[in-house]
Amino acid sequence: MLDDTAGDVVVVVVEGEHDIYTAPTLRERLDEALDRGGGIVVDLTAATFVDSSVLGALLDARRRALEGKQGFVVCVGETVEPGVQRILDITGLVPVLPVLRRRDEAIAAARTNGANT
Amino acid sequence: MSGRPEVVLTMPARPEGVGVVRQALAGMADALDFEASVLADMKMAVTEACTNVVVHAYDSDSGMLEVEMRAGDEGLTIVVRDHGSGIQPRPARSEPPALGLGLPLIAALSDAFELRGSAGRGTEVRMTFAYTRDADPADANPVTGSVGIDGRWDPDAPSHGAPAGG
Numbered sequence: 001m002l003d004d005t006a007g008d009v010v011v012v013v014v015e016g017e018h019d020i021y022t023a024p025t026l027r028e029r030l031d032e033a034l035d036r037g038g039g040i041v042v043d044l045t046a047a048t049f050v051d052s053s054v055l056g057a058l059l060d061a062r063r064r065a066l067e068g069k070q071g072f073v074v075c076v077g078e079t080v081e082p083g084v085q086r087i088l089d090i091t092g093l094v095p096v097l098p099v100l101r102r103r104d105e106a107i108a109a110a111r112t113n114g115a116n117t
Numbered sequence: 118m119s120g121r122p123e124v125v126l127t128m129p130a131r132p133e134g135v136g137v138v139r140q141a142l143a144g145m146a147d148a149l150d151f152e153a154s155v156l157a158d159m160k161m162a163v164t165e166a167c168t169n170v171v172v173h174a175y176d177s178d179s180g181m182l183e184v185e186m187r188a189g190d191e192g193l194t195i196v197v198r199d200h201g202s203g204i205q206p207r208p209a210r211s212e213p214p215a216l217g218l219g220l221p222l223i224a225a226l227s228d229a230f231e232l233r234g235s236a237g238r239g240t241e242v243r244m245t246f247a248y249t250r251d252a253d254p255a256d257a258n259p260v261t262g263s264v265g266i267d268g269r270w271d272p273d274a275p276s277h278g279a280p281a282g283g
Contacts, residue, residue: 017139020168021132049139049157051164056216059264082157090225090255091218092263092277 008038009071009110011103014054015046017083023053030061039071039110043103047076049083055093062097071110074099121188122148130175130182130199135167138184142195145186149193149248158226158254159195159246165219166197166242174201174240192228192247200239217270218260225255 010033018026033040042058044050058074065072074097076084088094098113100106124141128134139160146156163184170182183198224230227244234240265271 017136019132019135019139019164020171021136049160049164051161051168052216052218052222053168055218056268059216060268063268082154083160086154086157086226087161087222090222090260092260095277096263 009041009107010036010038011041011043011107013043013046014050017049018047018054019049019051020053023057026054027057027060030057031064034061034064034068034070037068037070039107039113040065040073041103041106041110042072042074043077043106044074044084045077045103047084048081050087052087055087055091058097059093071113073097073106073110073113075103075106076101078102122186123188124184124186126182126184128182130170130180130201132171134182135164135171138163138167138182141184142186145188145193149188151193151246151248155246155250159193159244162223162226162230162244162246163195163197165222166195166244169219169242170197170199170201170240174199176202189245192245194243194245196241196243198239198241202237202239216264216268221260221262221270221272224258225260228254230258 012029012033014026030040040061062072076099078101088099093099100109122145124145126138126141128137142159142163143156146159151159167182167184174180180199180201185196187194220232223242223244228247228250229245231243232240233243261276262270262272263274263276265274
């Protein structure tokens with residue numbers, strides 16, 4: 001997992017397979033990113049598998065972001081792995097998190113959606 | 118017996134073991150020529166079943182996780198078993214609490230699914246994935262609800278459900 005900054009938005013990059021084993025590390029990264037006070041983008045473009053432990057971490061981070069009036073957006077890239085797309089589709093979380101395709105769209109949205117809530 | 122592949126895994130019920138089960142499953146599914154989309158569903162359902170064992174089955178780190186994968190006539194049957202406290206209300210061992218989405222996901226992703234267990238005698242989740250699918254199982258058993266105010270899954274919350282398999 002890598003962090004990348006785009007001005008006032010921190011991008012947390014998630015690569016490969018993630019489940020209950022790595023979810024605690026993801027939670028730490030998300031907490032660190034939220035502590036910086038700006039918007040958050042979680043980039044799952046290079047993720048190949050995420051389970052409900054990861055969704056739990058994302059939803060908790062989203063809740064913290066909403067409380068802090070910080071933007072929070074997930075992006076998945078143009079070609080989404082079935083191991084990522086499927087769980088987002090069947091849980092109906094695409095509009096909730098929310099989930100966008102491109103990272104630049106997500107950064108732009110994270111810059112504004114915290115201020116609008 | 119036929120030459121159908123069969124895998125039996127026994128390992129400590131710890132978080133690092135769940136990925137090992139997925140690797141074994143991927144190898145088995147490759148040998149059986151499953152489609153990538155079905156393999157993705159299998160990985161997800163088996164991960165959720167194993168995670169339930171890791172999080173809920175045992176008080177300590179000493180319990181075991183058992184996984185059996187057997188190729189049958191119609192599909193691949195995967196059994197995930199523990200010898201823990203069985204199905205009963207019980208706080209999750211890890212913090213923060215689990216989302217509570219595991220069983221709904223297993224039901225939505227498998228072509229057939231059975232849960233067996235009793236207090237003190239452990240729990241067994243049995244899932245079958247058909248070699249060829251006529252329909253998306255998530256259409257028959259959709260995940261209902263959405264995330265609640267407390268951060269856990271609320272099956273009665275208004276769903277934002279996108280159409281399954283879309």
